[in-house]
Amino acid sequence: MSGGPPRSGGGAADEGPLLLGVRHHGPGSARAMRAALEAARPRVVLIEGPPEADALVPLAADEGMRPPVALLAHAVDEPGRSAFWPLAEFSPEWAAIHWALDHGVPARFIDLPAAHTLAWEKEKEETSGDSDDTGDSDDTGGSDGTGEGDAEGDQDGGAPHAGVRIDPLRALAGAAGYDDPERWWEDVVEHRGVGDGDPFAPFAALEEAMGALRETYGDGGHERDAVREAYMRLQVRAAGREVGDDGVAVVCGAWHVPALRRRASVAADRALLKGLPKVKADLTWVPWTHRRLARASGYGAGIDSPGWYAHLFGAPDRPVERWMTKVAGLLREEDRLVSSAHVIEAVRLAEALAVLRGRPLPGLGETTDAVRAVMCDGSDVPLALVRDRLVVGDVLGEVPASAPAVPLQRDLDRQQRRLRFKPEAREREVELDLRKETDAERSRLLHRLGLLGVAWGERTVSRGSTGTFRETWRLRWEPELSVRVAEAGVWGTTVLAAATARAEADALAAPDLAEVTGLAERCLLAGLSDALPAVMRVLADRAALDTDVGHLAQALPALVRSLRYGDVRGTDTAALAEVAAGLAERVFVGLPPACAGLDADAAEEMRRHVDAVHGAVGLLDDSPAPHPTDLRGRWRGVLRVLSGRDSVPGGIRGRAVRLLLDGGDVDAGEAARLMGLALSVGTPPADAAAWIEGFVGGGAGGGMLLVHDERLLALVDGWLTGVPVEAFTDVLPLLRRTFSAYEPGVRRTLGELVRRGPGERAGVTGTGAGIAGFAAEPDTARAAAVLPVVRLLLGTDPEGKEAERQRDGLAGVGR
Template sequence: EAAAEAAGTLDEETTAGRVSAESQHAEERDEECDENDEDDDIILPGIRHDPLRWVAETAGYGDSERWWEHLVEQRQDSNELFQAIQELMSALRAEADAQSPSNELEQQREAAMRSQLRAACKEGYERIAVICGAWHVPALAKLPPAREDTARLKGLPKRKLAATWVPWTYGRLTYASGYGAGIEAPGFYQHLWESAGEPAIRWLARVAQLLREHDLPASTASVIEAARLADTLAALRNRPRPAQEELNEAILAVLCHGDATPLRLIEDQLLIGERLGDVPESTPMLPLQQDLQRQQKRLRLPPEASQRVLELDLRKPNDLERSQLLHRLNLLNISWGRIEQASGKGTFKENWRLQWQPELAVAVIEANLWGSTIPAAAAARARDRARNSEQLSQLTALVEQTLLAELPEAIGEVMERLQNAAALTSDIPHLMDSLPPLARILRYGNVRQTDAGLVGHVVDGLITRIAIGLPAACHSLDDEAAEAMFAKVRTMQNAISVLQDPEQIETWQGALAKLVDQTGLHGLLAGHACRLLFEQSILPPPETARRMGLALSLAGEPAHAAAWLEGFLHGSGQLLLHHEALWEILDHWVSGLSGDAFTPLLPLLRRTFAHFPAPERRQIGARVKQGGATRMPATTEADVDATRADRVLPILAKVLGLAEGALDVYTSTHPDGEIGGQLGLKDA
């Protein structure tokens, strides 16, 4: 009667059927029991771990959700339903007690429930609605003497707690972990409750409407055919009406034409649904909500539905605390603000794009599980993420978030987890991904008044290990892997530039020097390493020109040369405009390519030059239009071997038709003339 009264007092937004559906899952679950549902020789879990799955498997169903749908949700007459569930749970508990006795915690919880029931009875209530997990119904149907429960609860520590109602969503009803309900299709169950007459045809009509809203074909004739197919499938399976399984098969065959992609849309928006509950305004707020409102008021940061940009000056205490609050909320997945790139080169500015959305109220409620204040909850969440993060890049990003959020109570554990992960990681790309966040912390930590020294020795170790392992990590890479490593090398260079530490810069330059001399290196990486060393004055211009000439030699592979050029010129073409020798080498290489070799390389060359700014491309184009001829430096007198030249003069005089000895006279009177003058070409 208590459960029936609970169903009668529920709002329409919930439904009596789904109250029972939520109670189908016992609070204590064994996650290992969810595997191998389809095996014929499946080993049933213990009854206490998942009682309804035990019943469903015994009855021949693949899972408890299908069993519950057929016997409960689609039931036409629900008058005896709650009594039947009570009898079922009584039988299951008796069987479970025969397998193993209940644990002390479960008995204490049920004793506390009975104490609350006795208190309600003493207040004079005659009709009392009890909403609880179905597993506990037999323990609450009859109240034993109060002294037994009092003795069981004696000695337990007491704590002051605050209780309130929270709005929930259908999407969160699908969560099965922890204390979740684990309902697969709450939206479909609501439809069954509201469409007692013809739920199948009405459901198909809703599906067709959804498909049309997304510009997918769904005619009325197709809806009728899908309904007929669902009815036929139900008849073949000896079921009184189509269930979710038959409807999905009919939708897939008729409305989706065998394409399973639209089914995901139907699952998200109809089977599960996007419904959000609400609570009265008089409902007490959760502690975390109260703390958030206090901080919003203190920092003069009211939540607004409209989107706005907030510029913070981190040198001001109030703006610094605002930044810390927003970072803490992001740690808790309360995405009130999104950080953006600040204008200017200063490190004390921070831009946030703020917009408060209704869904964030639910996120605040969920975050209340981590603590009753924003700092405590964010610290607990950071520690939990650190314990469950395996990738080094995730941990370094978490360290950055934790420091920016100013959570000293969490940073110790997070840093310890980072150090352990860094020591065990031998993957050079992962180490390279982890460096940029730590570099930003070291560079800008003093602006935020954070203890950046915590990560200094970690950064030193990472750079050393990366420098040692980089040549091996770059060896024998294909085009795709080289592109990925190319991006990581650029990111590393930016991080090293941010740090501005001479020893770290020298270590990184040593690694690049090994790359440019490494055989078997992809041209993209070799060219970019050469460019970085040239920009940092490690390679002088003549040496750079020599290496470029070797890379662009016509005797080499054209594809390798094009990749080398792309890596060398990435980001800027000013090198070509200001270094004559590099321009001549490139011009000679392009001019010497055959048509068969040039055509496949053209897209790569176009991509290389497309990255240049428009003014640079115009300057390069103007330079090309001037022609390939370049002014050669004048040959000095020391470059001419006079003895060998004298041997040529008599023969040259005959060729030009000059008198014998004429050239000897001219060269003696014009010792400083140009080569053409030395040869007598002016007089001729």
């Protein structure tokens, strides 16, 4: 290639390798780079990236490979330590790989090996306590951070302050008079067609600009760059010896080009690399997403609008018209009225805005303003949808099955294909009916991944059903989950084996009894029948040794909830029922003495435990598993002891009486007697107020109890009016907390009853019903008036004749 096309940069026009400085994830750079490679026809292409990935380059041509993807490197001995090198379809590096594969030219990566990068990060964390995302890169290859920083440096034009990083793109945009680096880049690169001009001119200009920045700012605060660039220079020299300098093309961040152009001795470069830390690293391809390419996601890969850049790269012509058509299609899917006339007017407005702003073509700012004005009626609400779905996008890449992966990842892929449970970048909600085998297997897979720390799904409240046969999950596959899968690979080669081993290890390491019971519940949900015996042994041992009644009461509800999964999931829960019954017996014995002498905060916590145990005992006693004793009867005895023991705080005594009343174990008269004793003159006001809160507090029907039983309301009213003035301010916050939990209608009714005086409502009877406010017998005449309507609704009176005959009667009832 002697005497061939000029090389980028001045002074070396006809000598040395072809240096193509690009912006990572820049579609304009990708197009220009492809044109330069077509013109130069190099014999080897060197690309910024970890050299351990050279063996993975051929996979880029696989039919199953769909960008965006990323090179994932992780330490073999510590899979959680990882780094990513993301590549989109419009990334210059990806385009360079494909050009080399299409033309049969070797493509190699020349950046610092991942083995050093991962070890370097570990060493940095150990010394400083913080870390960077090692696979991250800025707009022009200047750093491993986000690319954000102070571009101004010192006042005298020297190097910036220590630790301050510059963003080369922002610095160049500021020098050109732009306050937005993205808009500057669009004007000078993205809107510049390749045309028939010199394909190397843009790279020469960019190299000159970066050279000026490097002279001013030095390494720009990127301390690692000197080592990386020394390694890259060595690799470029080695390639030049193989094919000649003029046969080498280098695709790297434009920030590095001046350093690669600079002549440095081999000895000096090797000296910089001497003594670098090193770990054993594995690399593979993993799917990536457009959302993770955006700065807004927290991963600063250098672009704000990956969806927009993908559109610019893929649109063969008329990009603005095609973009507006996409926007219109999205808004129509959301039931917004958008016609072809809207598209035409939006294109015209975008072009007019570009002219007014002195831009060569409409950019993202102009198209966004036009969409807001024409298609969104000036509202930012639908515009936010356009940004989320199109400007950023939910595109998820794909990686072929032939890509290297840990055995656990391969097993997960097989299960996802078998269950037709494809990972997606966009958040979606799925309903699983556990009575169906496929849905049950999907549920078990999600629970097993949760145990392994692979949070693909988050469980949410099911709509329209409270049964245990239905689960609702909110799913989103994030690229980092590939790291979590690799990290979990140490537990086993399949999802089932890994989850089983992880559950057994977690049971042994659990710090308290409640965590072990929660783990037993998760094992049942995940269908880990092999892990459950080991977890149950740990649970039984912990329960036998734990003497804290609060811990036992906290653990019991989780165990009882787990018993309900046996019906739907077909899990044998006999061993679990036996442990739960034994745990309940220990709670019954230890709860009364544990409730004595508690302060206000401890009493409130213990009251919550009493509520939880009450619900758990009901479920446990109704479970099909046999029990040695009548648990519900034993629990009623515990509640009676709590309700009548003076040493128990008032809140717990009041709640015990309320639970006995709700269960029919005491009648309203006995409840009123106990309330009268608790609210007697000799009881301290604060203790009496706590009793009231325990009895009718929490909003769980306590307000309606006072509405329908005016004897109880009269007792509360009489006690409250007799509270001394000096004690009233002490009990007011507690009473306010009690009654504020009621529904507004209940509070309004109680206020009206108090205003009239309890027991003085017209038509209220207090005899014969057992509960004041209800008659002794139903009013059959009023009940019969609705029967015609019921028959009509049920279809037993299709003609509606009886309803017609009863119309006058219904009208009379309505009056």
